[in-house]
Amino acid sequence: MNTVTETDGIREVIIIGSGPAGYTAALYTARAELKPLVFGGAIFVGGALTTTTEVENFPGFPEGVDGPVLMENMRAQAEKFGAEMVDDDIVEVDLTGDIKTVTDAAGTVHRAKTVIVATGSGYRKLNLPSEDELSGRGVSWCATCDGFFFRDRDIVVVGGGDTAMEEATFLTRFARSVTVVHRRSVLRASQVMQNRAFADDKISFAFDSEIAEIKEEDSKLAGVVLRDVLTGKTRDLGVTGLFIAIGHDPRTELFAGQLDLDAAGYLKVASPSTRTNLPGVFGAGDVVDHIYRQAITAAGSGCTAALDAERYLAALTDTKKITDANKSTVTV
Ligand SMILES: Cc1cc2nc3c(=O)[nH]c(=O)nc-3n(C[C@H](O)[C@H](O)[C@H](O)COP(=O)(O)OP(=O)(O)OC[C@H]3O[C@@H](n4cnc5c(N)ncnc54)[C@H](O)[C@@H]3O)c2cc1C
Numbered sequence: 001m002n003t004v005t006e007t008d009g010i011r012e013v014i015i016i017g018s019g020p021a022g023y024t025a026a027l028y029t030a031r032a033e034l035k036p037l038v039f040g041g042a043i044f045v046g047g048a049l050t051t052t053t054e055v056e057n058f059p060g061f062p063e064g065v066d067g068p069v070l071m072e073n074m075r076a077q078a079e080k081f082g083a084e085m086v087d088d089d090i091v092e093v094d095l096t097g098d099i100k101t102v103t104d105a106a107g108t109v110h111r112a113k114t115v116i117v118a119t120g121s122g123y124r125k126l127n128l129p130s131e132d133e134l135s136g137r138g139v140s141w142c143a144t145c146d147g148f149f150f151r152d153r154d155i156v157v158v159g160g161g162d163t164a165m166e167e168a169t170f171l172t173r174f175a176r177s178v179t180v181v182h183r184r185s186v187l188r189a190s191q192v193m194q195n196r197a198f199a200d201d202k203i204s205f206a207f208d209s210e211i212a213e214i215k216e217e218d219s220k221l222a223g224v225v226l227r228d229v230l231t232g233k234t235r236d237l238g239v240t241g242l243f244i245a246i247g248h249d250p251r252t253e254l255f256a257g258q259l260d261l262d263a264a265g266y267l268k269v270a271s272p273s274t275r276t277n278l279p280g281v282f283g284a285g286d287v288v289d290h291i292y293r294q295a296i297t298a299a300g301s302g303c304t305a306a307l308d309a310e311r312y313l314a315a316l317t318d319t320k321k322i323t324d325a326n327k328s329t330v331t332v
Contacts, residue, residue: 010111011037013309014102016090017118019047020295021285023074024302025116025309030081032310037112038078042089042105046071047120049295050287053136056148058295070295082290095258095281114280114309117259117267118249118302121286121293126158126244130214138221139214139242143167144294146243150174155241156181156224158211164245165193171243172202179237181206183229206237214242250287259283266290274305282308 013029015022018040027033029036031222049055053087058066078087092103093115100115116186116202123141125131140146147170155175160182168178180197185207189193212227212234221242227234250266252259260268262276267283269275272283284305285298 008020009097010113011035012099012112012313013037013114013116013306014110014112015039015116015118016093016102017041017047017116017120017285017287018045018075018085018087019071019118019120019285020049020074020299021118021120021287021302021305022047022116023071023078024299025118025284025306026072026078026083026085026302027081027305028085029116029309030078030301032306033082034310034313036083037110038085039090039102039104040085040087045087046075051135052145054149055145055295057145070181074299090254093258095255095256097277098280100280110332113280114308114312116274116302116305117255117276117281117283117287118285118298118305119254119287120298121248121250121266121290123244124247124249126211126214126246128211128214130216131244132219133219134214134216134242137219138240139244141244141291143243143245147171147174150241152176153241154239155179155237155243156211156237157243157245158182159245159247160184160187160189160192161245161247162189163247165189165197167243167245168203169193169196169200171241172200175202175241178203179206179239180204181211181226183210184208211242235251240253248286248290248293250290252287262290264290272304274301274308280309280312282312 012034013036015025015038026036026038052067054064055067089104089105091105094101099111101109103109151174154177156179158181159175168180171178208230209226211224213225215223223238225234252265267288282305284301286293
């Protein structure tokens, strides 16, 4: 058990998360001279983009940019203006009062007037050998991000919900063929999404099936083995693309009971602002967004959260000035 120590002083802003949302919030609050303290996580510093190679859709990089390089640059830019980075996890929070407290894994309690939550969400995995190693080498969780790299390829999409249908339909723009693999005999997707997928000549379906094995050759995806869940029979599928669309898990366990979450666990904000149900607490990036989930949308909402935090702090200062002025005019 760590010894709990408390830092002196109260910060203007603490940011939890070091993905595009967290680093952008850090840049904006640092340039507003709010001296943000950023907790980036012990293992996952830089967020989801550090697990990919080429990013071709972040504006400003006509030749594309390596995911880890983009994140290092975002970090350096925020640090240049005074953001303080701590590569550690936050393990406990109390966000309910005027002064929020967050406790890091070393047991130190940090206090702030505002907190920006930008903890992202994790893609659900099949948990098969080679799945992680082949990320960006044939295995993907995001058609919008990677579809372009799969021209004229045979692709398999795993999942039966709206996201899987959307990914499959989108991928037909590039792919030669798309096989949707689903564990059940009926899809979970809405009827309109199902109809669109069924009507697409490039899409075929493997129902009652799951991926039993991911094949690898020269550090690239070289096919998958499908297993019929009813008969147990297996068969090879010669694909060079595997898109996994079985859902996401927003990282909100830490905030449950304090911040309002939707049924899927995403942080609820008063859109288009980033305000949560608690004054002084803001949510940004994929921890809020279950629809778009892109680096640029996460960065955009990180900016919004920073501006919301700035305005909240300015209003606090105004209120204090008025209270102080009222006190000084009271005659006894
Ligand atoms: C393989 C892959 C490829 C992708 N390719 C693209 C692409 O080409 N283009 C594109 O636009 N998007 C792409 N995306 C999506 C993009 O990465 C995400 O939309 C984006 O990173 C979300 O940013 P975020 O800041 O909300 O969260 P994340 O990037 O997920 O960052 C969350 C951060 O929170 C931190 N954290 C979590 N819990 C705690 C805690 N308790 N304490 C402290 N820190 C914590 C983590 O360490 C992490 O730093 C890709 C995603 C993946 C996985």
